[in-house]
Amino acid sequence: MPNDQVVVITGASRGMGAAAATWLAGVGVKVALLARSEHALTQLTASIEAAGGAALPLVVDVADGSACLEAAAKVRHHFNRIDALINNAGVLEPLAPVSAVDTGAWRRNIEVNLIGPVAMTRAVLPDLKKQQGRVINVSSGAAVRPIKAWSAYCAAKAALNHFTRVLAAEEPRVTAVAVRPGVVDTQMQAVIRRQGPGMMAADMVAYFTQLKADDKLIPAHLPARSLAWLALHAPAALSGEFVEHTDPQIFQPALDYFGDNFKPLLSTDF
């Protein structure tokens, strides 16, 4: 299916980022895949190309501002345009109460979850303005709900939401939306089950562990479909908003557009 659009996706080596790339490539969108895991990016690129799509793998640590600028230049050079950015790369750690947390680890979390999206947005903003494009920031319920032992993550996601609002106010030609994906069956949940006990409140660890045991975590391809749809079609009226991936303005049109038949291209897809 021909589609001229180009979407840059950070954190595309697994989980929701890889799934969003898979949905987009499936409708002919050209995707730039950014993360640190070269092998997974190469594998996903090969699978997309084997299915007739176009992908550009770029090994980037989003905390590195100059690497973000270089990546944007490579995408521009390779595909000639950039229509949307999905700021999806994220880390949960450190898991520790404020009284005990390592401030270096705290800073690193902010660099990945907040400075990374800012740097990537800045790097592609001229292209997005030209195309009247979109920035989709993958946020979290932790942005609005305090979770003990997650202070860096909560603060980063809260700031990401407000960054989204300011970006929307500053850039009328760009639609910027922050999305809450729910509790999703990815490696980030495995981090909670592995590192949470003894650090997080016991009831929260039990809650997340039970969701996994009951097979109630959301499969990554569902919120990823909402992210992919927003990257192509986010309504201007949503600019600056923090929305649920299940919002009827998003979930149903995403289902109508992409369908329900997700075929994972990576062995690490959940």
Ligand SMILES: NC(=O)c1ccc[n+]([C@@H]2O[C@H](COP(=O)([O-])OP(=O)(O)OC[C@H]3O[C@@H](n4cnc5c(N)ncnc54)[C@H](OP(=O)(O)O)[C@@H]3O)[C@@H](O)[C@H]2O)c1
């Ligand atoms: N899973 C949930 O329940 C949940 C809930 C709410 C929000 N979220 C958000 O959803 C987004 C995607 O997470 P996920 O659940 O799909 O987790 P995941 O499977 O752990 O994926 C995280 C992705 O981010 C990439 N990444 C991490 N640090 C990076 C860095 N410094 N530079 C570039 N890429 C980096 C990882 O790739 P590399 O390791 O290869 O770099 C990976 O592709 C995150 O923003 C997360 O905060 C998740």
